[in-house]
Amino acid sequence: MNAHDPLAPHSHEPNPLPPSPDADLTVHFPDGTCRCIAAAALRSLDFAPTDRVAERPASAEQVTLPNCYIVSTGHGASGPFAFTGLRLLDLVDLLWKGDWTQVEVVSGDGFGTRAQRRELTEPTTRPIILAHTLDGRPLSRADGLVRLIVPSETDDALRQVKWVAHVRIVSDR
């Protein structure tokens, strides 16, 4: 158990330093199992079908969101950026067919956010994505490597999680 809960409110002073060179992502399932996904597989969408999900959902594709800003009250904003990545919803649908109610996304430096199922499934042209590409180029480790982009969050950048290390699919039921 971490001394500090990464999903609890935290300071919005950004951490400029990547926590580790390792960028692989661990996806944790509601049944207690987990699966390691290489950052490269997010780009190619070439993960082997699991025993849980036989086929890739028709919607799984790379999405580019133009005009993204990383806005932080007190220390300015940067952008516009075009981030490309996989919808968080598509990652879940690719890997888990059972019940789920929310998804927690936590970085290697202990910073995280959660999204409720409703937020992920509502139709929108600006979905939450796991971005691996910034303005057409792979995200550098310093820029986050794999970064959650939440277009609806335009305040303290608290949901724009860099260095995503864990995606936890949670079922309350």
Ligand SMILES: Nc1nc2c(c(=O)[nH]1)N[C@H]1C(S)=C(S)[C@@H](COP(=O)(O)O)O[C@H]1N2
């Ligand atoms: N992993 C991680 N992600 C993070 C943070 C952090 O400390 N660690 N800080 C957040 C905050 S408060 C801000 S303002 C932005 C800063 O993003 P930037 O470094 O790309 O400007 O990252 C957000 N994402």
Ligand SMILES: [Mo]
């Ligand atoms: Mo921030």
